Every structure is written in structure tokens, then in C-alpha cells.
Amino acid sequence: xxxxxxxxxxxxxxxxxxxxxxxxxxxxxxxxxxxxxxxxxxxxxxxxxxxxxxxxxxxxxxxxxxxxxxxxxxxxxxxxxxxxxxxxxxxxxxxxxxxxxxxxxxxxxxxxxxxxxxxxxxxxxxxxxxxxxxxxxxxxxxxxxxxxxxxxxxxxxxxxxxxxxxxxxxxxxxxxxxxxxxxxxxxxxxxxxxxxxxxxxxxxxxxxxxxxxxxxxxxxxxxxxxxxxxxxxxxxxxxxxxxxxxxxxxxxxxxxxxxxxxxxxxxxxxxxxxxxxxxxxxxxxxxxxxxxxxxxxxxxxxxxxxxxxxxxxxxxxxxxxxxxxxxxxxxxxxxxxxxxxxxxxxxxxxxxxxxxxxxxxxxxxxxxxxxxxxxxxxxxxxxxxxxxxxxxxxxxxxxxxxxxxxxxxxxxxxxxxxxxxxxxxxxxxxxxxxxxxxxxxxxxxxxxxxxxxxxxxxxxxxxxxxxx
Ligand SMILES: [Zn+2]
Numbered sequence: 001x002x003x004x005x006x007x008x009x010x011x012x013x014x015x016x017x018x019x020x021x022x023x024x025x026x027x028x029x030x031x032x033x034x035x036x037x038x039x040x041x042x043x044x045x046x047x048x049x050x051x052x053x054x055x056x057x058x059x060x061x062x063x064x065x066x067x068x069x070x071x072x073x074x075x076x077x078x079x080x081x082x083x084x085x086x087x088x089x090x091x092x093x094x095x096x097x098x099x100x101x102x103x104x105x106x107x108x109x110x111x112x113x114x115x116x117x118x119x120x121x122x123x124x125x126x127x128x129x130x131x132x133x134x135x136x137x138x139x140x141x142x143x144x145x146x147x148x149x150x151x152x153x154x155x156x157x158x159x160x161x162x163x164x165x166x167x168x169x170x171x172x173x174x175x176x177x178x179x180x181x182x183x184x185x186x187x188x189x190x191x192x193x194x195x196x197x198x199x200x201x202x203x204x205x206x207x208x209x210x211x212x213x214x215x216x217x218x219x220x221x222x223x224x225x226x227x228x229x230x231x232x233x234x235x236x237x238x239x240x241x242x243x244x245x246x247x248x249x250x251x252x253x254x255x256x257x258x259x260x261x262x263x264x265x266x267x268x269x270x271x272x273x274x275x276x277x278x279x280x281x282x283x284x285x286x287x288x289x290x291x292x293x294x295x296x297x298x299x300x301x302x303x304x305x306x307x308x309x310x311x312x313x314x315x316x317x318x319x320x321x322x323x324x325x326x327x328x329x330x331x332x333x334x335x336x337x338x339x340x341x342x343x344x345x346x347x348x349x350x351x352x353x354x355x356x357x358x359x360x361x362x363x364x365x366x367x368x369x370x371x372x373x374x375x376x377x378x379x380x381x382x383x384x385x386x387x388x389x390x391x392x393x394x395x396x397x398x399x400x401x402x403x404x405x406x407x408x409x410x411x412x413x414x415x416x417x418x419x420x421x422x423x424x425x426x427x428x429x430x431x432x433x434x435x436x437x438x439x440x441x442x443x444x445x446x447x448x449x450x451x452x453x454x455x456x457x458x459x460x461x462x463x464x465x466x467x468x
Pocket of ligand 1: 209
């Protein structure tokens with residue numbers, strides 16, 4: 001089975017063929033640390049984490065780097081406002097960001113979080129090369145990239161020159177072309193700066209990623225991800241920088257872009273002040289709920305965020321965890337191996353893989369996993385199964401769920417029921433025998449209040465503890 005990936009560069013689904021055999025080198029644009037990350041950022045990180053999990057599942061040896069921008073206009077501005085050093089402000093938000101991605105179960109799959117401030121010499125070196133090769137020019141201590149010198153500038157964005165012109169809003173008479181972009185910004189009073197051949201200053205945003213990745217991976221690597229809003233100018237400029245500096249093409253073999261997250265029709269962003277931070281949402285919801293929420297939409301599509309919509313993945317997760325409990329309940333030494341279940345498992349694993357191998361179709365693969373749970377619930381409500389089979393179903397469900405970062409929690413079956421609940425179950429059975437449904441319902445509500453769900457099965461009342 002081959003993995004097909006939609007490549008923004010070619011606008012086609014292509015078979016993944018990494019440059020170095022089974023090793024996949026991957027870079028995703030990370031956080032600018034001047035404030036807490038929001039659920040729009042989380043969409044990108046979680047969806048790329050799911051992609052990494054699937055690549056690893058297929059046996060690829062993934063090296064995943066995600067940068068942290070700790071030198072930036074916004075950081076400088078906020079630090080000035082708070083009266084603190086920019087790097088100490090950045091440090092504070094870096095720590096908080098790492099806590100957030102850890103809570104989202106994203107952090108452990110990132111092998112390296114390179115920081116801008118650690119790569120300044122490499123950026124200066126790359127800018128020097130671009131000047132020497134005639135792609136960049138110096139004006140009053142600033143360095144600009146001359147976009148007209150790079151023939152394939154619009155190959156990723158596929159924009160026309162007219163569109164390009166419209167995107168550059170600040171005209172600057174010192175620039176050769178209105179859409180030339182800054183590689184180096186000269187120091188303004190009070191700003192942090194590093195020494196360079198062009199005077200004190202700091203790097204522009206775009207040069208960061210290419211200086212880092214050329215250092216980490218060399219002139220070419222496999223996979224570059226980020227939000228679709230980065231195609232232009234950020235990723236467009238990355239290609240112009242790297243391919244001009246190293247002379248090697250393509251700089252990146254596969255470009256992957258995640259759809260943006262909107263809120264009430266507008267893109268969630270710090271500048272629009274319409275954001276909800278990851279922390280806020282995780283204070284109200286389990287990380288697995290948020291992860292499943294992202295998995296229910298294809299990564300290239302946008303999402304319109306409404307916190308109410310988290311109810312659905314929450315209910316789905318509860319159903320899946322209950323299924324795992326039901327499977328454990330149904331396991332018995334007298335149970336048999338159900339042929340039907342064996343066939344279901346094999347079919348689900350196959351369909352799940354087909355969906356994931358088709359440009360990471362998580363919503364479809366989740367549908368298959370959920371469908372498996374439904375079928376198995378039907379079977380185990382009627383019959384006991386062997387311990388081995390129960391174990392196999394749980395393992396398989398966890399393995400597939402693990403691709404989305406769900407079903408990673410322990411499932412405990414309490415053997416002892418509190419006396420109080422035991423008594424209620426007996427009373428309820430008695431009421432049901434008398435067909436006194438009203439009393440039976442009242443008793444069920446009472447059990448719920450105590451944290452126990454009672455379900456009627458042909459074999460009698462089954463109970464389970466409510467989660468959360
Ligand atoms: Zn970037």
C-alpha cells in the first residue's frame with residue numbers, strides 16, 4: 001500500500017518517496033512566542049502530529065523539527081509595553097507553549113524545537129551568500145531580497161505579479177521592487193540587535209526557517225508543513241531564499257498545508273482578538289476530546305470553531321471508552337473466539353489504512369473505527385468472548401485510536417460496586433419485573449446521581465461508572 005500526499009507545490013496527490021530511504025525529514029512552522037497559543041495554532045500542531053504518528057505507524061523513521069520564533073516585531077513590541085527584556089518575555093511564553101503542546105500530546109513527537117536566537121550566525125551567513133550571489137541588496141543597514149532575480153518566485157503560490165503587488169501594503173522607495181522582502185532589519189532605538197557586516201540589526205522572519213533547516217537537514221528535505229495562510233509570503237520566500245542560496249532544487253519535496261481555523265467566519269488570530277487559548281479550552285475539556293475534534297475534519301479543510309461542537313467528539317469518545325469496558329466485561333474463560341469479530345477487525349484495519357494513506361483522511365478512518373465499536377457492542381451484548389480476543393480488540397482499537405491521540409487512557413473496570421448502588425440495582429430489577437417503569441426510571445436517575453450508569457441487557461442490568 002502506498003501513501004499519497006497532496007503536495008501544494010504540484011497541486012496533486014503524490015506517492016511519498018522520501019529522499020533518504022525510510023527516513024522522513026520534516027519541518028513545521030511553529031509558534032511566535034509573545035502570547036499564549038490558541039486553538040487555531042493547535043489545529044496545525046495536532047494535525048501534523050497525527051501525520052507524524054501515521055508515518056511512524058507505516059515504519060518511517062521521522063525526524064520532526066518545529067521552530068520557535070523568539071525574535072520578532074511582536075515580541076519586541078509586547079516586551080516594551082511590559083517593560084521587560086524581549087528574550088525573557090519570549091522565554092516565558094516558550095515555557096507556556098511547551099506545556100500546552102505537552103498537554104495536547106504533541107510535544108513528544110517533535111525531535112527538535114530550534115529557536116531563532118540560537119541560529120543568528122547561520123542566518124547572517126545565508127544572507128551573506130544571497131548578497132554575494134546577487135539575490136539580495138543592502139540599503140541603509142537593511143537587507144532586501146530582490147524578488148525579480150528569482151525566476152520561479154510564484155511557483156508555490158501561483159500568484160500573478162498583479163496579485164503580488166497587491167499584497168505588499170507598505171511602499172518603501174528604498175526598495176527596488178515593492179514586493180521585495182526584508183532579510184535583515186537594522187536596529188531601531190531600544191531594539192535588541194546582533195552585529196553583522198551591515199551593522200547592528202536582526203533577521204527577518206522568513207530567513208529563520210531556511211537557515212535552520214539548511215543547518216539541520218542540509219539543502220533539501222522531505223516535508224514542510226504549516227497553516228495554509230503561510231503559503232504566501234512566508235513559504236514562497238523560504239523557497240526563494242533556500243534555492244538561491246544553495247543552488248539545489250527542490251528545497252522541499254512535499255509542501256503540506258493545514259486549513260485555517262475560523263471563528264464566526266473570521267480567521268482566529270491574535271490581531272483580531274477573537275481567539276480562545278489552548279489552556280482555556282483544556283481547562284474545560286479533555287485533550288483527547290480536542291484532538292478528536294480536529295481529526296473529524298480533513299487537515300486541508302478549514303474549521304469553523306464553536307466550543308459547543310466539542311460535545312460531539314466528547315460523546316463519541318465516551319462511547320469508545322464504554323465499548324472497551326464492555327469488551328472487558330464480555331471476556332470470559334468460557335467465551336469463544338468470534339469469527340465475525342476477527343473478520344471485522346481485519347476489515348477495519350484495512351479500511352482505516354486505506355483512508356489514512358489517501359492524504360491522511362482522518363475523518364473517514366475515524367468513521368471506520370467508530371463503526372467497528374458499534375458492531376462489536378452488538379456482538380458482546382449477546383455473547384461472551386475469549387480473553388485473547390478481548391485483548392486483541394482492545395489493542396487494535398487503541399492502536400488505531402492512538403493515531404489521533406485518543407484511547408490512550410487506562411480503562412478500569414471496578415470489580416466492587418458500592419452497597420448503595422447494588423441495592424438500587426436490586427430495587428430496579430424488582431420494579432421492572434412488576435413493569436413499574438416509572439419507579440425503574442427514578443432509580444436509574446438516582447444511580448446516575450451517584451455516578452453510575454445502568455443499562456438493560458438481555459442478561460440483566462449492566463452497570464458502569466460515569467467518566468469524568
Ligand atoms: Zn516558518
